Amino acid sequence: MPDTFGKSALLLILAMSGVQTASAVNTIEAAQANAHGIPHPAVIAHRGASFDAPESTAAAYTLARDLGADYLEMDLQRSKDGVLFALHDNSLLRTTDVAKKFPERKDSPASAFTLAELKTLDAGSWFNQSYPTRARQSYVGLPILTLDEIIDIAQGNPQHKPGLYIETKEPKQFPGIEHDLKNKLNERGWLEPATGAKAEPQVGQGKGRVILQTFEKSSLGLLQKEMPDTPKILLLWVGEDSITPKTTLSFADSGEKDKAAYYAKQQPKDQAEFIRWLDIAKTNGAIGTGPSAALTHGGDQSYADLIQPWMNKATHDKGMLVHVYTLDEPVDFKKAMAAGVDGIFTNRASELLKYFQRPAPQTVNQLLEKNGY
Ligand code: G3P
Ligand code: CA
Numbered sequence: 001m002p003d004t005f006g007k008s009a010l011l012l013i014l015a016m017s018g019v020q021t022a023s024a025v026n027t028i029e030a031a032q033a034n035a036h037g038i039p040h041p042a043v044i045a046h047r048g049a050s051f052d053a054p055e056s057t058a059a060a061y062t063l064a065r066d067l068g069a070d071y072l073e074m075d076l077q078r079s080k081d082g083v084l085f086a087l088h089d090n091s092l093l094r095t096t097d098v099a100k101k102f103p104e105r106k107d108s109p110a111s112a113f114t115l116a117e118l119k120t121l122d123a124g125s126w127f128n129q130s131y132p133t134r135a136r137q138s139y140v141g142l143p144i145l146t147l148d149e150i151i152d153i154a155q156g157n158p159q160h161k162p163g164l165y166i167e168t169k170e171p172k173q174f175p176g177i178e179h180d181l182k183n184k185l186n187e188r189g190w191l192e193p194a195t196g197a198k199a200e201p202q203v204g205q206g207k208g209r210v211i212l213q214t215f216e217k218s219s220l221g222l223l224q225k226e227m228p229d230t231p232k233i234l235l236l237w238v239g240e241d242s243i244t245p246k247t248t249l250s251f252a253d254s255g256e257k258d259k260a261a262y263y264a265k266q267q268p269k270d271q272a273e274f275i276r277w278l279d280i281a282k283t284n285g286a287i288g289t290g291p292s293a294a295l296t297h298g299g300d301q302s303y304a305d306l307i308q309p310w311m312n313k314a315t316h317d318k319g320m321l322v323h324v325y326t327l328d329e330p331v332d333f334k335k336a337m338a339a340g341v342d343g344i345f346t347n348r349a350s351e352l353l354k355y356f357q358r359p360a361p362q363t364v365n366q367l368l369e370k371n372g373y
Pocket of ligand 2: 073
């Protein structure tokens with residue numbers, strides 16, 4: 001039984017809200033999520049609809065929005081001149097043409113560039129080269145986006161307004177980013193429900209319109225201090241600065257053929273270590289955790305399996321939700337839901353929405369074309 005809500009009160013909230021539930025098993029968690037204004041199960045578009053369009057660009061975020069995703073996920077960084085923008089990697093090399101435009105500075109962190117410099121980069125062409133079957137000429141030259149621009153996208157479709165799921169990426173590299181984020185969200189009116197929102201607001205208009213996420217417990221504490229009323233998730237993985245592993249054997253020494261196989265064998269040191277991290281999350285203000293998962297078909301997003309049923313139960317028993325990262329295939333959606341998760345980060349929002357029987361109003365191709373791609 002969760003320790004923050006009474007069971008009958010939760011069931012009453014659920015009955016009054018008309019909230020969608022994954023299954024009767026997760027009824028209590030559905031009510032908890034709904035009490036925070038968070039859909040259950042939640043569809044979190046990881047860097048936008050990043051399977052179908054270049055990650056963290058307008059093509060990916062407008063597509064995720066128009067497909068009907070609940071949240072647009074982003075990794076937040078700060079430019080040299082202090083502007084908040086979205087980019088996953090520390091470096092610009094993988095997803096832009098920085099090597100061509102700034103050859104001497106190509107290995108510098110993205111944060112060493114001004115916004116004007118970042119805006120000269122092509123953050124779309126790499127996708128066409130990496131994924132030729134999904135390539136589009138219109139992706140060439142897509143720019144890196146600021147947080148302001150992503151907020152504009154989130155607000156841009158009257159039929160569907162998703163929320164924002166914002167990660168403070170490498171927060172030790174960006175002292176004060178939690179404060180800057182609060183100021184920006186406050187300036188844009190995103191720290192409270194939208195004015196004029198109906199009794200049953202869309203996700204991007206209600207009290208769960210922003211979820212804050214981080215791997216760093218220090219950043220979680222700072223986010224809690226700056227934005228105590230905004231839901232927060234502590235991301236979990238097995239390794240440095242997170243859950244201590246059972247064995248400290250490196251990938252190189254493990255004899256495994258690829259990283260997915262190596263990570264799949266990683267486990268928390270013991271049950272107490274996993275539960276210690278749940279307590280860290282809760283003590284620092286998190287309403288849930290974001291654990292990694294081992295994917296059925298491996299790949300570079302396959303990590304330690306931290307969504308085993310006992311883990312999800314332990315998290316639920318502490319009154320917290322579980323949003324797992326990053327699943328793209330029905331076989332993994334099914335396993336995760338059966339294990340009891342409450343939301344899924346996905347690069348393929350179209351597939352997850354279909355799985356949850358919330359199909360998009362149009363196909364991926366139709367929506368990309370409608371949006372000018
Ligand atoms: O934020 C959840 C998930 O995105 C964490 O992994 O490395 O893709 O940011 P990463
Ligand atoms: Ca992320």
